[in-house]
Amino acid sequence: QVQLQESGPGLVKASQTLSLTCTVSGDSMFTFSHYWSWIRQPAGRGLEWIGRISSSGSTYYNPSLKSRVTISVDKSRNQFSLGLTSVTAADTAVYYCAGRQRGQGDIDGLDVWGQGAAVSVSS
Amino acid sequence: QSVLTQPPSVSAAPGQTVAISCSGGSSNIETNFVFWYQHLPGTAPKLVITDDDRRPSGIPARLSGSKSGTSATLRITGLQTGDEADYYCGSWDTVLPGLVFGGGTRLTVL
Secondary structure, eight states: OOEEEEOSEEETTTTTTTEEEEEEESHHHHHHEEEEEEEEETSSSSSEEEEEEEEEEEEEEEEEEEEEEEEEEGGHHHHHHHEEOOOOOOGGGEEEEEETTTTSSOOTTTOOOOEEEEEEEEE | OSSSHHHEEEEETTOOOOOEEEETTTTTTSSOOOOEEEETTTTOOEEETTTBOOOOTOOTTTTEEEEEEEEEEEEEOOOOOOGGGEEEEEEETTTTEEEBBBOEEEEEOO
């Protein structure tokens, strides 16, 4: 059974870069899924899609975050990462990594998720 | 402001039926699949409806999804206290482009 685990600093200073990594265990990441995504949830608010990366390395980003976001992959480590630059208090949220098992339906239905990593931005 | 619109909250008694609506537009719901997620505080969101109206393995038949035009609905019958959660709809938006979610609906089982 595939499992995802987010890791990274829980506290980031304003104006700096937030960096998180998602480790995929239980299967080779692109054998299991075509795409891997990042989603976040600020406290008291709803889910916000950040972006995704494909097996070929192509990326899609949320237009509202595109200028600050980078998603990359390290296939040898079965990991993908999120970088978010110039963070502010508005970036304080729980960050999730997620994917869709091949053959289970449309790629946008995310059926495997990490437990989430809480990140706070301090001034 | 979310691209997809959901009611903030719904409630019903155990055993009853509740419907949660999700309103979008021609660039998302009308032309792309709709997904529904159940989210309990402190846990990972769980996909409960995929591709408009299909249940992933392990999701009970009490949950069903439907879509008409630019709107979608999640229906839960035979409500149980364990159904209390936040529910989110999601769909790909072709114009953005990107994955968009509704603002979420808090289901309370009275």
